[in-house]
Amino acid sequence: MKTYLLDLHPDAYPLEGYRRKQLLEWVFVQGVAHFADMSNLPQNIRAELEQTYALSAFSKVEKFPSTDGSTKYLYTLLDGRQMEAVLMPYQDRVTICVSTMVGCPAGCSFCATGRMGFGRNLTAGEVVEQILYAARDQGWQPSTIRNLVFMGMGEPLLNYQNTLNAARILLHADGLGMSQRRITLSTVGLPKQIIQLASEDVTVKLAISLHAPDEETRKKIIPTAHAHSIKDILESAREYQRRSKRRVTFEYSMLAGVNDHLWQAELLAEQLRGLIAHVNLIPMNAWAGSGFASSSEQRIQEFYDTLEKLGVPVSVRRSRGRDAGAACGQLALKRPADAAA
Template structure:
């Protein structure tokens, strides 16, 4: 059965006014069934239901955090699972979406990396995470105005599906998102970064660097031997020269590994000549992790050294730690103390 979530509004299987109605139900109203589309003729709804699917999931479970965020665990139609996180703030609603089942990068600080790679998500599965979250929050998909592709997976290794999903996010009859409000996070795939520059959709780029030198980075990211830091930075510089957009550098601080003052100075040196912002991320613990987080005082010292060298820097404290929803904690698990609420 074909997913309507894979189609752009102009490709929907209706004509004229009906096509616009269908697009509105899918992207503005977030309909989960054709029965909800009460202004479409009953016979048309029945015909659509026979041929098309509106949902990518057979089961959705939600785990609310004490800080107001919610972790969502999705079971796909083939039985595999993925996760996303809803993060409401005072002036915006943000979702963190996945692009894969599991992740092939294998970062030592990340519970998702410990799972290994399951499969790529389709564009429809990426988009339906946002739609499902909106539905269960009782809001329109278009009420969610910030998207970060920072959940499970490496987006640049599933780039065709990610770009298709992004185009539907930006489409004026789709989710109508501003490209400045969509951020794609990568561990650093040079060819993917260059293609992002060529496509120039206006998305924000975040690079999960985590170390300024190859030796340290290979300790943190076992698959980093494929691409040297210099090669990644060459691609980032080309991206910046083409787009002139600021690049965010994500840096998870690990005790005794990548938190030394010399590494802050080396990181500052890498960023010369481009518009960059560094997000320092305190490590979020998970069961079986082989690393420890940097103490708070050393995090502050690392940040101050970067600022002293003229690098715009912030410390990003993750939300949802109590339900395993924080950065690096997604592991396809329900929090042990919770009975999964089936939605």
């Protein structure tokens, strides 16, 4: 069985000296898909690499472009399982949202991925290849994609080691050479893992999906809230902030009549006191059968105003890729038509 090259840390790549450097450049700078295309490597080396290593873990890729310019990629893995990434070009940057699992065990009730249950963890290489493939498909070198969010399918901190290994490949100068501050890891809020992450050499930005400032509401929509209190999550966020010196983002999906009461905005402001935090309000992206609806624009504005008045930095996320089933909470909806609520 061949070794999947992309699973390896750049320091562990085969070949030596400048040949190794050439191989790394073909993979991470040029983004080629085949050893045969690595034209400055001698024929016999290319043949040996071909025999020992695989450059892809995807058997099939489908893509769903959105009218807003973003593209959802549906990747079928060698074992037939599927996961997704979303590429979002903005005026001044390109961001990719990658998956760390097939499905997700966290089971958040408003999230399509949560409803599909857990398939398996992705390997580090399967995370990295999502970026390499999308760049190649767009006719770009991988370095065009400078921003990355671990916000696709899966809870990255429940696939801790592979996510960390993927981040190290993304950050390594001989890998994708990304910057720590352009990578965001989004978690449902697992205090133990957040504290562990705070002790690693990887200090990416942290986003915590809080979605409610009170235990009762949070437990209704996020099953893991039964195991982890808001107090413990915020404590771990403080620890991460202390070590990483980074502002922590709190994601807040606006669900009509569930978590959008103004007393909840006031309580949220109180909970976040003492943290350098930013709240990102996300209008819920509807999907058929979710049982939830997005808060009205007026209510989102009122919630925003309440937070702002109380001194909490806040923004409203503009959804991308909704018509392609690629927006937050919609991943797992394979065909765009499934996104219609």
